[in-house]
Amino acid sequence: ACTSNDPGTDAQVKTDTSDNANAAAGSKVIIGFSAPAADHGWIAAITNNAKAQAAAYSDVELRSVAAGADAAAQRSALATLIAQKPTVIVLLPHDGKELNASGLEAMRAGIPVVNLDRAFPSAAAYRLQIKGDNYGMGLAAGQYIGGQLKSKGVSNAIIGEIPGIDSLELTQERSAGFNAALAVFGYKVANRRPAEFTADSGQAAATSLLQALPKMDALWNHDDDQGIGVLAAIKQANRSEFFMVGGAGSKAAIDAISKDDSVLKATVTYSPSMASSAISLARLIGQGKGMSDLVELQVPKEITLASETITKENAAKYGKLGF
Amino acid sequence: MSTVLELTDVVKTFPGVRALDGVHLEVRAGEVHCLLGQNGAGKSTLIKVLAGVHRADSGTLLWQGEPFAPASPQAAMRAGIATIYQELDLVDDLSVAENVFLGHEPSRAGFTRRRTAAAATRTIMASLGHPEIPPGRLIKDLPAAGKQIVSMARALSHDARLIVMDEPSAVLAHDEVGNLFRIIRELTGNGIAVVYISHRLAEIREIGDRVTVLKDGRTTAAGLPADTPTRELVGKMTGRPFEYDFPPRAGADPDTEPLLVVDGLSRAGEFAGVSLTVRPGEIVGIAGLVGSGRSELLETIYGGRRADTGTVTLDGRRITSVGTAVARGMGMAPEERKSQALLLDEPVFKNMTLASFTGFATVGFTGARDERAAARRTAEQLDLRPRDVERPVRTLSGGNQQKVVVGRWLLGHTRLLLLDEPTRGVDVGARAELYRVIHDLAAGGVGVLLVSSEVPEVLGLSDRVLVMREGRVIREAPAGELDEDAVLDLVMAGSLMEGEAA
Amino acid sequence: MTAGTALAKPHRFDENVLRNLGLVGVLVILVIVGIVTKPELYSDPAWVKNNIFVILQQASAIGVVTVGMTFVIIGGGIDLSVGAIIALAGVWSTTLATQSYGAVGMIFTALVVGIAVGLVNGVLIAYGKLVPFIATLAMLVAARGLAAQISGKQTQVSANDTINSIASTKVLGIPTLVWILAAVVVAGWVLLNRTTFGRRTVAVGGNPEAARLAGINVKRHTLLLYMLSGLCCGIAAIMLTSQATSAQAAMANLYELDAIAAAIIGGTLLSGGRGTIVGALFGVLVFSTITNLFAINNLASEVQNMVKGGIIVAAVLLQQFRYRSLTNLLRRRNDRDNP
Amino acid sequence: MTAGTALAKPHRFDENVLRNLGLVGVLVILVIVGIVTKPELYSDPAWVKNNIFVILQQASAIGVVTVGMTFVIIGGGIDLSVGAIIALAGVWSTTLATQSYGAVGMIFTALVVGIAVGLVNGVLIAYGKLVPFIATLAMLVAARGLAAQISGKQTQVSANDTINSIASTKVLGIPTLVWILAAVVVAGWVLLNRTTFGRRTVAVGGNPEAARLAGINVKRHTLLLYMLSGLCCGIAAIMLTSQATSAQAAMANLYELDAIAAAIIGGTLLSGGRGTIVGALFGVLVFSTITNLFAINNLASEVQNMVKGGIIVAAVLLQQFRYRSLTNLLRRRNDRDNP
Numbered sequence A: 001a002c003t004s005n006d007p008g009t010d011a012q013v014k015t016d017t018s019d020n021a022n023a024a025a026g027s028k029v030i031i032g033f034s035a036p037a038a039d040h041g042w043i044a045a046i047t048n049n050a051k052a053q054a055a056a057y058s059d060v061e062l063r064s065v066a067a068g069a070d071a072a073a074q075r076s077a078l079a080t081l082i083a084q085k086p087t088v089i090v091l092l093p094h095d096g097k098e099l100n101a102s103g104l105e106a107m108r109a110g111i112p113v114v115n116l117d118r119a120f121p122s123a124a125a126y127r128l129q130i131k132g133d134n135y136g137m138g139l140a141a142g143q144y145i146g147g148q149l150k151s152k153g154v155s156n157a158i159i160g161e162i163p164g165i166d167s168l169e170l171t172q173e174r175s176a177g178f179n180a181a182l183a184v185f186g187y188k189v190a191n192r193r194p195a196e197f198t199a200d201s202g203q204a205a206a207t208s209l210l211q212a213l214p215k216m217d218a219l220w221n222h223d224d225d226q227g228i229g230v231l232a233a234i235k236q237a238n239r240s241e242f243f244m245v246g247g248a249g250s251k252a253a254i255d256a257i258s259k260d261d262s263v264l265k266a267t268v269t270y271s272p273s274m275a276s277s278a279i280s281l282a283r284l285i286g287q288g289k290g291m292s293d294l295v296e297l298q299v300p301k302e303i304t305l306a307s308e309t310i311t312k313e314n315a316a317k318y319g320k321l322g323f
Numbered sequence B: 001m002s003t004v005l006e007l008t009d010v011v012k013t014f015p016g017v018r019a020l021d022g023v024h025l026e027v028r029a030g031e032v033h034c035l036l037g038q039n040g041a042g043k044s045t046l047i048k049v050l051a052g053v054h055r056a057d058s059g060t061l062l063w064q065g066e067p068f069a070p071a072s073p074q075a076a077m078r079a080g081i082a083t084i085y086q087e088l089d090l091v092d093d094l095s096v097a098e099n100v101f102l103g104h105e106p107s108r109a110g111f112t113r114r115r116t117a118a119a120a121t122r123t124i125m126a127s128l129g130h131p132e133i134p135p136g137r138l139i140k141d142l143p144a145a146g147k148q149i150v151s152m153a154r155a156l157s158h159d160a161r162l163i164v165m166d167e168p169s170a171v172l173a174h175d176e177v178g179n180l181f182r183i184i185r186e187l188t189g190n191g192i193a194v195v196y197i198s199h200r201l202a203e204i205r206e207i208g209d210r211v212t213v214l215k216d217g218r219t220t221a222a223g224l225p226a227d228t229p230t231r232e233l234v235g236k237m238t239g240r241p242f243e244y245d246f247p248p249r250a251g252a253d254p255d256t257e258p259l260l261v262v263d264g265l266s267r268a269g270e271f272a273g274v275s276l277t278v279r280p281g282e283i284v285g286i287a288g289l290v291g292s293g294r295s296e297l298l299e300t301i302y303g304g305r306r307a308d309t310g311t312v313t314l315d316g317r318r319i320t321s322v323g324t325a326v327a328r329g330m331g332m333a334p335e336e337r338k339s340q341a342l343l344l345d346e347p348v349f350k351n352m353t354l355a356s357f358t359g360f361a362t363v364g365f366t367g368a369r370d371e372r373a374a375a376r377r378t379a380e381q382l383d384l385r386p387r388d389v390e391r392p393v394r395t396l397s398g399g400n401q402q403k404v405v406v407g408r409w410l411l412g413h414t415r416l417l418l419l420d421e422p423t424r425g426v427d428v429g430a431r432a433e434l435y436r437v438i439h440d441l442a443a444g445g446v447g448v449l450l451v452s453s454e455v456p457e458v459l460g461l462s463d464r465v466l467v468m469r470e471g472r473v474i475r476e477a478p479a480g481e482l483d484e485d486a487v488l489d490l491v492m493a494g495s496l497m498e499g500e501a502a
Numbered sequence C, D: 001m002t003a004g005t006a007l008a009k010p011h012r013f014d015e016n017v018l019r020n021l022g023l024v025g026v027l028v029i030l031v032i033v034g035i036v037t038k039p040e041l042y043s044d045p046a047w048v049k050n051n052i053f054v055i056l057q058q059a060s061a062i063g064v065v066t067v068g069m070t071f072v073i074i075g076g077g078i079d080l081s082v083g084a085i086i087a088l089a090g091v092w093s094t095t096l097a098t099q100s101y102g103a104v105g106m107i108f109t110a111l112v113v114g115i116a117v118g119l120v121n122g123v124l125i126a127y128g129k130l131v132p133f134i135a136t137l138a139m140l141v142a143a144r145g146l147a148a149q150i151s152g153k154q155t156q157v158s159a160n161d162t163i164n165s166i167a168s169t170k171v172l173g174i175p176t177l178v179w180i181l182a183a184v185v186v187a188g189w190v191l192l193n194r195t196t197f198g199r200r201t202v203a204v205g206g207n208p209e210a211a212r213l214a215g216i217n218v219k220r221h222t223l224l225l226y227m228l229s230g231l232c233c234g235i236a237a238i239m240l241t242s243q244a245t246s247a248q249a250a251m252a253n254l255y256e257l258d259a260i261a262a263a264i265i266g267g268t269l270l271s272g273g274r275g276t277i278v279g280a281l282f283g284v285l286v287f288s289t290i291t292n293l294f295a296i297n298n299l300a301s302e303v304q305n306m307v308k309g310g311i312i313v314a315a316v317l318l319q320q321f322r323y324r325s326l327t328n329l330l331r332r333r334n335d336r337d338n339p
């Protein structure tokens, strides 16, 4: 639902219940949920997905607390949540390290914590960690760009990068993966202009970048939401001599890739569907069940989603995972 | 008596102005040395050089025989020179005691000794004749005269050998001035020298020993005896022999319909049941003590404050706001020009046209050329010095700023002018000009309502006088039927007349 | 001369011109640094021309906001809600419902929302007697909240080609956005310096009591100033929406700080009563030229921030220095002329 | 009596006390709303006690910053760099090198960094004659940049148990952070009201010319005020680091706005010369009580923001209303007493 204005919900919910023993209703599970205030499509999708997935289970009650604008606000929101003693807490922290203490506190209170996306440094602070792979995302983008350029025989490739908020650790990981993958091909980033995950900042960053690099071969934009502005800037500058890779995998980006009418040729996923999975697994943890395809009796401790590369060829398949 | 201070050839320039251009001054211990000069002559600048606020560009200063060049106010104070500045230099949100001792607070290890400061303040206040001013009261809660007393107390709190007073009487009422003189006599009796600045020649005669006259930043007469004839003093100040008087006036025709009718106007805590009329061409004066509610009355008539009861009508039409008042032809020159009337950083002409620029404008676009021309004519009419309408008002001397405020209402189509202390801080020459302007206005059919703390001024200028005490009009009479003593009796004792007024 | 030998007329006009000269000097230095560090780019005239347009376009939306902000500050107030107003106006004008009315409907909506929010600010401040800082801070929080509510926290794409083309078309070889900025700056200059509204603004900000006693309706004027600022935000919302072909609740983040900083660097007194539109424009241009310089030199964001802080300080110091030294020069010459 | 006029009017009721009463009223209303909306929570005394501590702890770091900010504003300045100073001090004191010196080394580093940045602010403003808004804005940008540089944009975890335990321990049944806040508030009150430094601060902000004429070194005093604010930021950096057991370049984001808003709501005049420490504390408490109320009612963030804007406006209006109506009451009584 991210970039379109249609009011219908199209959350990423797994409702296929056929021949899955775990789908059968079990004991009642109260899941406390907290994610940062959404001013960005990806986080909005996280919250929507969690709510929709919870609604799909008759035995799950979701108590969601808004986490305010920063880590301090989220800490106090969690304090009130812990006091209400839910069965499991699913938590997307502002910053894993800053909320580590809250994770520990919940675990100490006997509430299993499912950390969504932003890892706690101490293993005692969570029961399950499910996250996207920021480094892998950069790696995937770098590999796609490197591969394309190599196959075209470009030797001195000029590559641009538009990350999101630069002071975030996740941005650092994405860039590190990107640089590592490019290095394999002997390429490096020529210019890097951070934006702020918003379309208008994406437009401004891209305008600057395009001005600094009058000729470019490829561009990686970390975030499809700000990518709306990046694409607008590219159009406004009348530039088309390069190709662009997106990030996260929004519906609009996937549509554009399959239509193939812009410089956007691929996007590397960082799917908010992990929130749906987190709710499903939190339910299993609450009911003491394991994952049916695994031999183990309990849900594993860590799950890292692979970052997939969506191109024109496979866009149709990913259409429904776009947010 | 020994000389404590001697200045020779002192020069001080500001960007674009030579404020002091060769000043000589010699002050002796135990004397009251008066400084006279027109507005802008350089008096305040001179005392700021003494006080270490400005540094002289050249010239020599001898303080008790030693060369002296105070680099900061603190240095001057340490040397024994205390100053009461023309512009009140108090901090609104500090208490009386804190203001008195600002910069030299009684303290122990950085902690203020509040009780010591309060006791010392109480002593000084008592010696100033105002034991009722509590040391703990915030300055912003004191009336203007009270602030002046605090400024004086501050000067006395230093153990000074020379106290400089820059127009201390400007905001004081008659009785307060007497009190001030008593204090000055006590000081000089103890061998302390006082430099006294005032535009009121009568005061100088009463308290002064010797007079130094400044003109255009130069000393034109040094150390004259205080009883030098007025004609001669004014001649030294202005360069021409000149004396002012209140010329006789025909007065308004008593049969004309009143222009302004104020009926039963009251505001709780300020004034009550005030009724008065002003006819076209009539000058009505209001006398009274400081704090008797005259300023509030004027502002309420002007629509600037909402009356609790009563009405104000101009030409039979109700005045409810300043906007309607100005639109119908009322103008007011408020009492505190800096805070109530002037845009200090704007040029003279924009200040003069502040109430009339819409009149010069065509469909919202200002007519700056016409404004300048009109402002220049008004500057001429008022003898503004310097006669430069582009100069920011901030750089004008106090008296000239006052002329700008009055000039504002000469530009529009003013039919009724409210003047609150119009000659405060205005020099003799300019004062005569202002009187002439007020007369001319009245002769042209403008009604004038005048508030002044100088009783002779009220009596001399007005056709009719109202005497106010504690927010009530206790007497109304043609100016000819009252004299200064009668008015002072009324405002101070008043009890004899009260029945008559009620 | 009768009194106080007048030497030269210290016009305030001069001071503003000198300040602006100082800012032009800063701009020139920034450009020279650009030329020295990236000669290969600056050697291409087409690139240079395009770069000027890029700098101006990047300055356009914030420049329009700064004009409104300059009026508010000269009038003795401050408007912390400008970024939030842009977001609300942008989001409101890109809802599907609004978009269905076409470009005119969208522009109309943005302007009306901007003016309406300015009206609320103005009423709270002028008639509710709230401190401007608090009233507009509350509005900042509330308007962004409302924008998030309306947009469902989604980025709303503008499907309107007319709107989207504002940012990508040129008129007489100059980008439309630059024309809009120029129009707003010229209109702002005329309004401030040549109309009674501007005179009232200076009076209301310089000495509200004096303005009131001179018959100016201070409250109504204050209200109008915030509405003017809101109007500028509405215009900027359309400009930003067109640039990003979308709007969202977090757009125009921290524009309030940039606009206030640009106005002050341009010589507007934070306490009111004095300011210039041209100075504010130069303030904005300094900021966007810095951004441009950083981009072409590929400075890392943290280094960029450290250098930016230094440049701001240096720019203001340089400007003061130029002003002081020039007036000293003038004074010395005058003294020599009239000994 | 020689002088006929009595120059002292009857004492007006203390404005500050009334303002603070108004804020207490706002707090009471917020608590009542909490009780009405969540009776099940408020019926548990242990929860209520704990909730009070939660509110106070949340207010603690920003409260300390607000005390410093109040001094700066009373002294006629403003400090936009407080959040950035906290980030720099926090990051610097959690580098591995610093952590190797233990808790004392970390605290020392945070305080020294805070004071040093304040010193730079003060020098730029007092001696470089930069407008405080611009100088501290430049510092905001630069200090955050430097913090990002030092931390390599990583969140730096504090491994020091002493530091980390500050946020989790209680002394005499009251959380340590609350003790620190109390100590800073008391010290600030004494400094403002009972020392020459405090009294001179009022003079420097209220009437700098008068302060100068009274022999106060206005420049040095201004410098000291910014150093004081820096010191408070250093203290707050340690408190926040302890709460988050980590520090990063983006921490204490927008604290400047919160601190300024709290100071102003508490009755400090943005133009200087007036303000109270107790009022500032109440201002901070109003903000953290609002946050708490939202949390226990689980308001969505966008609704939260809209309501928050409304509450801020209502709080200030209520406060003004109380003040006006009470003074009217008093005036009427006085009139009756002295007819």
Ligand SMILES: Nc1ncnc2c1ncn2[C@@H]1O[C@H](COP(=O)(O)OP(=O)(O)OP(=O)(O)O)[C@@H](O)[C@H]1O
Binding pocket: B014, B015, B017, B018, B019, B037, B038, B039, B040, B041, B042, B043, B044, B045, B046, B086, B386, B395, B396, B397, B398, B399, B400, B425, B427, C003, C004
């Ligand atoms: N700070 C300043 N900058 C520029 N010019 C100044 C400044 N202060 C005073 N002047 C100018 O110096 C001259 C002398 O002013 P000063 O205030 O000393 O006059 P004065 O004799 O005290 O007048 P008044 O009787 O009106 O108080 C005037 O022309 C005034 O405009």
Ligand SMILES: Nc1ncnc2c1ncn2[C@@H]1O[C@H](COP(=O)(O)OP(=O)(O)OP(=O)(O)O)[C@@H](O)[C@H]1O
Binding pocket: B140, B141, B142, B143, B144, B145, B288, B289, B290, B291, B292, B293, B294, B295, B296, B297, B335, B421, B453
């Ligand atoms: N809001 C206020 N707070 C405190 N004091 C006030 C307030 N309003 C007026 N005053 C004081 O109350 C007194 C009312 O008297 P007012 O100013 O009308 O006296 P006046 O007769 O005009 O005397 P003056 O000769 O000083 O003009 C003034 O001295 C003024 O300072």
Ligand SMILES: [Mg+2]
Binding pocket: B043, B044, B045, B086, B166, B397, B398
């Ligand atoms: Mg003078």
Ligand SMILES: [Mg+2]
Binding pocket: B291, B294, B295, B296, B335, B420
């Ligand atoms: Mg008066």
